[in-house]
Amino acid sequence: MSTAPEYTASSSSSNAPSACPLCGAPEPPQARLGTEPFPLFECPACGVGFVYPQPSPEELARFYDETYYGKNRRKFLNPVERGIAALTRLKWRRLRALLKPGARMLDIGCGRGALIRVARAAGYEAYGIERPSPSQHDLPYVFYKDLAGCRFPDGHFQLVVLWHVLEHLANPRATLEEIRRILQPGGWLSVAVPNFGGAQAEAAGRDWFHLDLPRHLWHFRRRSLETLLQKSGMRAARCSTFSFEYDWYGTLQSWMNRAWADNNRLYSALKGEPSVRGGGKFARLAGASVLALPALGSAVWDAARGQGGTLTVTAQRT
Numbered sequence: 001m002s003t004a005p006e007y008t009a010s011s012s013s014s015n016a017p018s019a020c021p022l023c024g025a026p027e028p029p030q031a032r033l034g035t036e037p038f039p040l041f042e043c044p045a046c047g048v049g050f051v052y053p054q055p056s057p058e059e060l061a062r063f064y065d066e067t068y069y070g071k072n073r074r075k076f077l078n079p080v081e082r083g084i085a086a087l088t089r090l091k092w093r094r095l096r097a098l099l100k101p102g103a104r105m106l107d108i109g110c111g112r113g114a115l116i117r118v119a120r121a122a123g124y125e126a127y128g129i130e131r132p133s134p135s136q137h138d139l140p141y142v143f144y145k146d147l148a149g150c151r152f153p154d155g156h157f158q159l160v161v162l163w164h165v166l167e168h169l170a171n172p173r174a175t176l177e178e179i180r181r182i183l184q185p186g187g188w189l190s191v192a193v194p195n196f197g198g199a200q201a202e203a204a205g206r207d208w209f210h211l212d213l214p215r216h217l218w219h220f221r222r223r224s225l226e227t228l229l230q231k232s233g234m235r236a237a238r239c240s241t242f243s244f245e246y247d248w249y250g251t252l253q254s255w256m257n258r259a260w261a262d263n264n265r266l267y268s269a270l271k272g273e274p275s276v277r278g279g280g281k282f283a284r285l286a287g288a289s290v291l292a293l294p295a296l297g298s299a300v301w302d303a304a305r306g307q308g309g310t311l312t313v314t315a316q317r318t
C-alpha cells in the first residue's frame, strides 16, 4: 500500500506550495519561467519542477485527445514511424542483457506496442499498459487501465519499462511504489524522463519542447529522480543523458520555437496534422532539414558533458 503523500491541488492559481511534494524539504519552492495558466515551481533542495496547483483529471483529459495520440493508429508520418521502430530494436538489445531467457516484463505507457512486439518475437513474456482513449489500438497483451487497476501479483515481473510516463503522472511516488511491489527482488526498472537539468532545458527556458505543460506535471533532474527512486525502494544503478530521437528532435524543435516562435508546429507537421499543411508545412520541413545536423551535434555534445536532454535510469529493486 502506498505511503506517498497525497498531492492536493488548490482551485486558486495564486497559491504557492509551502513545501516540496516530492522530497518534503521545508524550503518554499520557487516559481519558474512564468508559465501561466499552469504555474511551474522548482524545489531548491531536490531540484524537481512541478505544476502547482495540479489541474484536475477532467481538465487534463482535454490535453490527451486525438491530436495527441494520432489518428488511424499512427502517430507520425511513415518515415518517422520506421525510424522509431528501428530505435526501439536498438533499445531492446540493451534491456535484453538484463533479463533471464523468457522473462516476464511490463512496458507501462507502451503506446503502439513496438517494444512488446520485439520482446515477444525474441521469446519473452511481454505485456503493456496504456491510457484508455478513443483511438486506443486494442492490442493483445495490453491493458487499457491504470497500473493499480491491473492488480498484478507481488514480484510478478523481472523488468518494468517506464519511458516518458513518470512526468505525466499525478503521483509518481505512488506509481513507483506499486512498480516496486510487482518487481521480483533484484528486478529492474528502466525509467526515462526529459532532463530538467540538461543544457537543452536550461538554454530553451519556456521554449523547451519537452516542457509540454500541462501534460508534463513533473520535471526531473538527476538528483530529483534518484531521490524519488530511493524513497520508493529502488536504487539507481546506471544513468545516461542521451536519447537519440528525443534529444535530437527536442533540440531542433526548441531552436525553432525560440527563433521563429514555432510553438511546436514542426511537431504537428510531422504528425500529419491538418492544422499544418501546404506552404507552412514545407517551410518548416525545409527549416528543419537545415538545422537537423547542427541540432544533432548540439545534442551529442550536451550528452558528452552529462547534460543531455533525456535522463534514462536503470534502477534495481532493493
Ligand SMILES: [Zn+2]
Pocket: 020, 021, 022, 023, 024, 025, 043, 044, 045, 046, 047, 048
Ligand atoms: Zn524537493
